[in-house]
Amino acid sequence: MTTDSTPLPGQEKYYLDQLFHAATGPGSDRMIDTGVFTRSQQKLQGDTILLLDEFPDHDGASCCFLRMATGVARTAAFQLQGEYQAEICNSGGWLLKPADPDMPSYWIPQAPVSRTQDANKRILTESSAAVTGFSASATELIVTISVPENALVDITLWRFSQESAGAVKELEQLLNLETQQIYLWNSQTDYSILADIYLYLVHGNVYTNRFIWPRMWKICSELDAYSLFVTMDGLELATGKLIYNLLKRQILFSVITRQDEDGGWYHGEWTDQMESHYRFHNGALLLLEAGMDEWPEAIVSESLERGAEFISRQRDETDIGTWFLHDSLEDSPELMDELCKQTGSRWIPNRIFGKSPTNKLILNTHLDTIVALKRYCDVTGDTRFDHLVQSARSATKAVLALRPAELLYRIVYRAIGLTLLPASKAERLSFLPRAIKRLTWMYLTPQVHRIKRTFPRFVMPGGLIERHLSMPHCDFNYPAVNVMDLARYWRCFPDEDLTEILDNAILAVTGTSIMEYWAEVKARNRQQFAVVVWVEAMYNICTLNNEPAYRNYLAEAILCAEDAKLGLPPSLLGADHEAVQKSQQLPCPSPADHRVRIVNLSRNGTMELLVINSTNGDIDLAWEKSPASSLSWYTADGRCISKPGEVDPACVTARSWLRGTGQSSPDT
Numbered sequence: 001m002t003t004d005s006t007p008l009p010g011q012e013k014y015y016l017d018q019l020f021h022a023a024t025g026p027g028s029d030r031m032i033d034t035g036v037f038t039r040s041q042q043k044l045q046g047d048t049i050l051l052l053d054e055f056p057d058h059d060g061a062s063c064c065f066l067r068m069a070t071g072v073a074r075t076a077a078f079q080l081q082g083e084y085q086a087e088i089c090n091s092g093g094w095l096l097k098p099a100d101p102d103m104p105s106y107w108i109p110q111a112p113v114s115r116t117q118d119a120n121k122r123i124l125t126e127s128s129a130a131v132t133g134f135s136a137s138a139t140e141l142i143v144t145i146s147v148p149e150n151a152l153v154d155i156t157l158w159r160f161s162q163e164s165a166g167a168v169k170e171l172e173q174l175l176n177l178e179t180q181q182i183y184l185w186n187s188q189t190d191y192s193i194l195a196d197i198y199l200y201l202v203h204g205n206v207y208t209n210r211f212i213w214p215r216m217w218k219i220c221s222e223l224d225a226y227s228l229f230v231t232m233d234g235l236e237l238a239t240g241k242l243i244y245n246l247l248k249r250q251i252l253f254s255v256i257t258r259q260d261e262d263g264g265w266y267h268g269e270w271t272d273q274m275e276s277h278y279r280f281h282n283g284a285l286l287l288l289e290a291g292m293d294e295w296p297e298a299i300v301s302e303s304l305e306r307g308a309e310f311i312s313r314q315r316d317e318t319d320i321g322t323w324f325l326h327d328s329l330e331d332s333p334e335l336m337d338e339l340c341k342q343t344g345s346r347w348i349p350n351r352i353f354g355k356s357p358t359n360k361l362i363l364n365t366h367l368d369t370i371v372a373l374k375r376y377c378d379v380t381g382d383t384r385f386d387h388l389v390q391s392a393r394s395a396t397k398a399v400l401a402l403r404p405a406e407l408l409y410r411i412v413y414r415a416i417g418l419t420l421l422p423a424s425k426a427e428r429l430s431f432l433p434r435a436i437k438r439l440t441w442m443y444l445t446p447q448v449h450r451i452k453r454t455f456p457r458f459v460m461p462g463g464l465i466e467r468h469l470s471m472p473h474c475d476f477n478y479p480a481v482n483v484m485d486l487a488r489y490w491r492c493f494p495d496e497d498l499t500e501i502l503d504n505a506i507l508a509v510t511g512t513s514i515m516e517y518w519a520e521v522k523a524r525n526r527q528q529f530a531v532v533v534w535v536e537a538m539y540n541i542c543t544l545n546n547e548p549a550y551r552n553y554l555a556e557a558i559l560c561a562e563d564a565k566l567g568l569p570p571s572l573l574g575a576d577h578e579a580v581q582k583s584q585q586l587p588c589p590s591p592a593d594h595r596v597r598i599v600n601l602s603r604n605g606t607m608e609l610l611v612i613n614s615t616n617g618d619i620d621l622a623w624e625k626s627p628a629s630s631l632s633w634y635t636a637d638g639r640c641i642s643k644p645g646e647v648d649p650a651c652v653t654a655r656s657w658l659r660g661t662g663q664s665s666p667d668t
Contacts, residue, residue: 092195234573
C-alpha cells in the first residue's frame, strides 16, 4: 500500500494508520476468527506480508506484524499523519503520542529487525535494521529504515484508539514487580519488561530468544510460549492491567496457528528434518489447558484435543508399560542416525525392558507427557487416554523402584560427586581425591552408560536421579529437572509413594555443593539453567507440602539464582495453573524496593509469601501494592515476629528472608 505521493527510487512507503485497515481489506485471509481474538493476513506491495491481531471485545486495541520480503536493497518510509511526539516507553520501545487526544496512539515495542530464515522458518541470522531518516512536524511524522539485500525486515506495532487509551497509561506506569527478571524455561533467557515479549513473538510465531545448539538457529518454541503465558497471567493477576490479558490471547492463538494438520507442533531443533521435540509440544498442551480456563472457544478446545491425540501416539509399548518418547527422531534408526550425523552425538541401540531400539528412555519427557495428558483429562473431562496414563504410571513406578548393583553404583557416584564440586572446593582437594576426580571425568563418567545398560537404574545412591538409560552421555544438570517433573507428577497422582525418592533427591542437592557447581559460568555450558529449574522444583514441592524446611530450600535457591544474576521462574508470581487452580489464585504484591524478590505460594484460600533480600544490606519491608490480606510474619528460622493487626516487620535483613501467611479476605 503506497501513498499518493511518488516514493523515492528504491523506496517503499507506508501510512501507519492505513496498515491497520489494509489487513482486513479485499483479498485478506482471516486466519483466526473468534469472539476474543482475530488474526488477518494480507499481502502488500513488494510481497510484504501484514498480520493484524484484533480483539473484538476491546476493538480499540490492535497489533500488526509487518514483514518486508527479501529482495534488492532498498529503504522503507513509514508515515504517520498528524502531530505526534515520540517518547521512550517505560515498558520498552517507543510511544507515538498524538497532540489531538481523539487520534490513536502507537507503541513500537522493538526496533525493526533484519532476519534471514530457511524454508522451515527457522531464523538463521538476526540484526538491527538501520534507521536512516527521521522527521517530525505539526502535520506528519516520517521514519525511514534500510532493508538489506536478501533479508527480511520485521516490524511490530500496536495501535490504541481513544477507547483503549488506558492501555497507554498501563505501558507507562509500572510496578517494581513488572520489571523483575523472569527466566523462560526453554530459551534460558530473561523477560524483564513488556517489550521483551517481542524478542520471542516474531511475526505471529513464538521463537526461542537464543540461537539453539547444535545448528545455532532460532526455532519456534511452545515451551517459551507457555512461560510467557504464565508470566502474563501472574502480572495480570497482580496489576489488573488489560494489556496483559491481550498479550495472553496473542500468545495463545499464535501457538494455535502453528499447529500442524496432524495435531503436532514441529521444531527442527537438531536436524534438517522438522522433527518434533515432545517437551515443546507438551508446552503447547499446557498452554491450551491454561487458556481453556478463560477462553473455552471451540478453536482452543479443538486444538487441545488434536494435540492430545498426537502426543498419545508418540509412545513405545515396553514390557513394563507405556513409555512416552522424547522426540520424533526416535521413530526410526534412520532418523537417529541422521541426528548423530548432524550433531556428532551417538546412540546405542538396546532392548532394555523390551523397548524399541531407538527409545532413549528419557524420564523427564515421559513424566511431562503424563502430566500434560492428565491435565487434559482434568480440564476437558475426556477420559479416552486414561488407559495410556495408567500404563505409563506403571512404567514409571517400575523404573523408579530399580535398585540393582547398590555397592557398584555407590562407589561410582561417590567418585562422580568429586566432579560436581564448584571450582572453589575442587581447588582445595588433596592429591588423592584430585587424582580420583580427574580419572573419573576422563574415564569413568564416559562409561557410566554401559553400567546403566547392564544394571538399569534411575535413582542412584545418594539421591541423584538420572535422566535416561539409553544414551552414551551423562548430564548432571538434569537431577533438577527430574525433581521438578516428579513433583508435578506427584501433584497429579498424590497416591504415589514418592516421599523418600524426592526427599533423598532434595538432600543430594541441599546437602552438597552441587548448586554452587550449577551456578558457575563455564564456557560452552549453559548449566546455570539447573539453578532456576531447582527453584521451580522447590516451588512445586512447597505448594505440595507445608514443611518450613522446603521454604528455606526455596529461598536459598533464589539467593543462588540472584547471585548468578539469573531471572526466576514465572510460576513464582502465583499463576501456575498446574499448581493453583485459576479460581484459587491470589495476586502477588509488589515491593517498594525493586531489589526485593517475592514468591507467591498462595493457594486454597491461604495467602503465603516469601520475601527475599539477596543484597548485603537490610531493606525496609514496604509495599507499593500491598498483600491482599494481613499476614503473620516469620523469620527464616521459624520465629513469629508479627501477627495480623500488629505492625509489620521493619525490614528484611541482609541475605535473608521472611515468610508471611494469612487467610485471604472473601472479596479478594
